[in-house]
Amino acid sequence: MCGICGIVKKEGHVPAGVIFSMSESIRHRGPDEDGLLLGQGIGMGHRRLSIVDLEGGKQPMTNEDGSVWVVFNGEIYNHAEIRPRLERKGHIYRTRSDTETLIHLYEEKGLDGVHDLRGMFACSIWDSPRKRVILIRDRLGIKPLYYFSRGSDLVWASEIKAILSSGLVKPRLRLESLPEYLANGYTSGENTLFEGVKRLLPGSVLLWENGRIEAGSYWRLPGGSGENRAGGRVRADVVREFRDLFRESVRVRMMSDVPLGMFLSGGIDSSAIAAEMRAILDGPFKTFSVAFDEREANELHYARMVSRLFGTEHHETVVSPDRFFGALPHLVWHEDEPIAFPSSVPLYFISKAASEHVKVVLTGEGSDELLGGYARYRKTLLNLKAGTAYEKAVPGMIRKRVREAVCSRSGSSRSFHRLSRSFLCVESDPENIFFDNFSVFSKRELPGLLFESVREEISGVNPYRIQMEHFREIGDQFLNRMLHADMHTYLQELLMKQDQMSMAASIESRVPFLDHKLVEFVAGLEPGVKIRKGTTKCLLREAMSGVLPEEIIRRRKMGFPVPLHRWFRDGIFPHLDEFLLGERAVSRQIFNIDCIRRLLGEHRNDVRDHSARIWSLLNLEIWQRIFLDGEEAAEIE
Numbered sequence: 001m002c003g004i005c006g007i008v009k010k011e012g013h014v015p016a017g018v019i020f021s022m023s024e025s026i027r028h029r030g031p032d033e034d035g036l037l038l039g040q041g042i043g044m045g046h047r048r049l050s051i052v053d054l055e056g057g058k059q060p061m062t063n064e065d066g067s068v069w070v071v072f073n074g075e076i077y078n079h080a081e082i083r084p085r086l087e088r089k090g091h092i093y094r095t096r097s098d099t100e101t102l103i104h105l106y107e108e109k110g111l112d113g114v115h116d117l118r119g120m121f122a123c124s125i126w127d128s129p130r131k132r133v134i135l136i137r138d139r140l141g142i143k144p145l146y147y148f149s150r151g152s153d154l155v156w157a158s159e160i161k162a163i164l165s166s167g168l169v170k171p172r173l174r175l176e177s178l179p180e181y182l183a184n185g186y187t188s189g190e191n192t193l194f195e196g197v198k199r200l201l202p203g204s205v206l207l208w209e210n211g212r213i214e215a216g217s218y219w220r221l222p223g224g225s226g227e228n229r230a231g232g233r234v235r236a237d238v239v240r241e242f243r244d245l246f247r248e249s250v251r252v253r254m255m256s257d258v259p260l261g262m263f264l265s266g267g268i269d270s271s272a273i274a275a276e277m278r279a280i281l282d283g284p285f286k287t288f289s290v291a292f293d294e295r296e297a298n299e300l301h302y303a304r305m306v307s308r309l310f311g312t313e314h315h316e317t318v319v320s321p322d323r324f325f326g327a328l329p330h331l332v333w334h335e336d337e338p339i340a341f342p343s344s345v346p347l348y349f350i351s352k353a354a355s356e357h358v359k360v361v362l363t364g365e366g367s368d369e370l371l372g373g374y375a376r377y378r379k380t381l382l383n384l385k386a387g388t389a390y391e392k393a394v395p396g397m398i399r400k401r402v403r404e405a406v407c408s409r410s411g412s413s414r415s416f417h418r419l420s421r422s423f424l425c426v427e428s429d430p431e432n433i434f435f436d437n438f439s440v441f442s443k444r445e446l447p448g449l450l451f452e453s454v455r456e457e458i459s460g461v462n463p464y465r466i467q468m469e470h471f472r473e474i475g476d477q478f479l480n481r482m483l484h485a486d487m488h489t490y491l492q493e494l495l496m497k498q499d500q501m502s503m504a505a506s507i508e509s510r511v512p513f514l515d516h517k518l519v520e521f522v523a524g525l526e527p528g529v530k531i532r533k534g535t536t537k538c539l540l541r542e543a544m545s546g547v548l549p550e551e552i553i554r555r556r557k558m559g560f561p562v563p564l565h566r567w568f569r570d571g572i573f574p575h576l577d578e579f580l581l582g583e584r585a586v587s588r589q590i591f592n593i594d595c596i597r598r599l600l601g602e603h604r605n606d607v608r609d610h611s612a613r614i615w616s617l618l619n620l621e622i623w624q625r626i627f628l629d630g631e632e633a634a635e636i637e
Contacts, residue, residue: 002059003029003503004071004145005157006044006124007166008133010211014043018166023047025165026158028334029073029503035059037069042126042133046071063103064092067128070106072099073158074121074143075510077252082116106134111205114218118252118516122200124156133208139219139516140366141202141492144499148197152211159500160197160336164627169196171627175458178590179446183439183463185340185616188489193337193623202492219516222523223474223484238529241521243543249515250276253362261286261358263350263509264312265560266302268540268552269364269373273512275547277362278310286357287312290350292319294563306552317353319346321572324562328619329636333626334504335496338619343560344497351505359507365498366513369483369491370522371537372530373557377482380434381531384478387423387433399424417608430471434482435464440616449596451589479527564611569604575637576600576614579621588624591617 003026007014019036023045027034030047037044037060046059062069076082079098082105087093091104098119105113106125111134120142125134135156137145147156148169157163164171172195177187190198200206203219250273254260262277264270264287277285289303300316307314324345331348332339339345354361368374391399403425410420419425426433436442443463447455462468471485495511502509512518522530522539532538541553567573579585580596596617603610625631 002071002073003027003047003158003162004045004073004122004124005155005162006042006071006126006133007153007155007168008043008126008208009041010152011041013040014038016043019043019045021167022157022162022165025162028506029158031506033058035071037071037126039126039128041131042128044069044071044124044126059099061095061097061099061103063107068103068107069126069128070099070103070123072102072121072123073145074119074123074138075253075255075508076101076117076119076121077255078116078118111207111218114205120510120514122158131210135200135206135208137200137202137204139203139221140487140495140514140519142495142499142511142514144496145200146192146197147200147206149213150196154208154213156200160192160194161333163197164194169194172196173624173628175454176461178450178454179458179461179463180466181338181620182441182446182449182616183436183443184467184489185440185612186490186493187337188492189466194627202488221484221487222520223480235529238525239539239542242518242539245515245518245521246272246512246543247276247279249512249518250362251280252515253510253512254280256360258359259286259357260360260362261288261354262362263287263354263364264289264303264306264314265364266299266304266306266552267364267555267557268537268544268548269367269513270303271306271548271552272540272544273362273364274306274310274312275544276512278312284311284313286354287314288350288354288357288361289314289316290319290346290353290560291316292324292346292561292563294566299561302552302555305549309549315353315357317349319349321567323349324567325573329622329626329633331501331504332619332622333633335500336627338616338623339497340493340616340619341497341560342562342564342615344501346560346562347497347501348504351502351507351509355505355507361502361507361509363498363509363511364513365494365509365511366491367537367540368557369486369494370513370519371540372479372483372527373537375536375557376434376438377479378531378534378536380437380482381479382534383423383426383433383437384428387426387428390423391428414608430478430481431464431468435467435485439463440612449592451591454590477527479531480523483530484523564615565603565609568611568614569606571604576618580614580617584625584629585621 005022016038023034026047033048035046035058044060060069060071076098079101082101086104089108093100114136121138122143122145123136144158146160146163148163155163155166155168163169174193174195177191177193180187187193190201204215204217206215262273264274287307289300291300406419407425410417421437426437441449467485467489470488471481474481474484498509529539544553586593599610599613602608625636626633
């Protein structure tokens with residue numbers, strides 16, 4: 001796990017000081033070692049967190065004659081399998097590093113070599129004879145890679161802050177991304193909140209050659225053809241194949257020359273990983289858990305149960321509200337964009353605690369999007385089923401009156417608010433019943449939230465455009481379409497949270513549920529294998545039957561619960577009014593301050609839970625102060 005950065009120019013040279021500054025801004029990603037490559041029109045930097053081949057893995061790394069160079073972030077889990085094939089072709093290895101396999105594979109197969117790789121990776125290759133730079137990102141987008149182009153110049157890095165450190169980019173808010181951020185809590189697709197700064201999409205390659213840029217995908221997430229793959233075989237065979245693929249995925253992710261452990265919440269995802277690790281390892285391994293003092297946000301007893309079952313060396317950390325909010329500006333700086341999920345903060349603290357014992361952890365990220373683990377999938381399917389029956393049985397005029405009656409009282413109580421999100425009020429098309437129904441700010445609420453001039457400038461922007469594009473990419477199975485859309489959008493933000501919060505503590509995280517072979521298998525299965533009779537993640541639950549306690553297999557998902565509702569209501573964070581209603585917030589002329597004042601009032605009076613909306617607005621303001629105003633994160637209180 002490392003950090004990479006670089007600049008390529010068609011004409012002129014790249015100053016060493018610029019590359020050094022970019023590299024220094026992401027020192028946390030690789031505190032063990034640094035390296036620079038400087039040549040005519042090219043500069044690349046690398047920060048190393050030493051995991052594999054501690055002595056020989058220094059980067060930038062080159063081939064035998066110095067014509068091809070690479071900086072690389074991630075792990076190639078099958079590099080030892082590829083190496084003998086390349087050696088038989090005449091390639092000479094000087095290290096045991098997986099980085100060197102990237103170089104020789106490129107020499108042998110060019111861009112097609114990426115199809116041979118199994119792992120998580122973001123890398124840049126400098127092909128000196130061709131004056132060519134290639135940027136590559138792994139299939140699922142586990143490792144981040146951003147870029148900015150101006151004229152014939154290209155600048156790239158593992159984190160946006162390194163691109164800003166180049167001095168080539170003036171940070172500005174991309175207003176067109178604001179509706180998507182406010183509706184979803186994050187931006188997806190290639191655009192970020194920074195004007196002109198883009199993500200290299202998962203499974204994509206960007207080629208710069210003599211000042212020209214081309215980008216394209218080398219892998220697409222299988223969408224499921226609609227075939228009942230489970231129905232053609234005995235169900236037990238499907239469960240067995242999933243278990244075998246999952247076990248193999250865990251095994252290859254235990255490749256390491258340094259101490260390794262895992263994050264254990266006590267949920268079925270992390271518990272399943274713990275079970276496979278225990279089956280592979282001879283002795284105990286280290287597990288780490290995090291919680292809050294508040295009872296509703298504490299699931300440590302489940303983690304302790306699993307730890308005792310598998311005999312792990314268990315460590316726990318508890319986060320107070322003061323620690324939580326005290327770290328928030330620092331973590332917004334690390335994440336480069338506003339923090340979408342409050343769980344990012346405890347994730348940082350558990351990463352910090354783990355870093356005192358290990359350098360690598362396995363985590364359960366990706367299971368919910370792959371296997372249908374979120375309650376919103378189940379609720380949406382129930383809404384669709386009930387709504388179909390409702391429309392057939394009840395005349396349209398009566399349905400209209402019911403909708404008007406419920407919606408008019410949606411703000412009066414939690415019960416009416418829940419009903420307003422049901423089939424009684426929500427249209428059954430996917431954009432409304434799934435995406436908008438589980439939004440932070442709905443499409444209906446956005447116009448009243450925004451300042452008039454902003455509302456006019458971005459009118460017509462659909463906050464769910466990218467989600468709907470991915471939803472429509474595959475067949476007619478509604479659950480698989482929801483999962484497909486979330487894998488391309490929601491999961492991408494979760495993976496950035498996982499990467500940036502763990503790297504903030506200089507620790508590498510690996511995600512066994514997102515091995516591309518496992519993903520390809522599960523994506524093609526029928527919906528009933530994933531959710532059946534209201535039970536989510538059926539495939540994983542069946543695979544772990546007899547391995548994990550029934551209490552773990554049957555328990556409802558908690559995630560990383562953060563008691564924001566109580567904290568914001570009870571004034572635990574005393575500076576909320578200053579951040580959201582103060583002079584600086586007003587002067588930005590982005591939001592309708594009266595609308596924000598109403599949200600805060602309703603929340604504090606316990607009329608309605610607006611904690612997700614308040615969190616979104618608070619993080620956006622902190623992000624603007626750090627990245628647009630130039631304020632130091634340490635000075636924000």
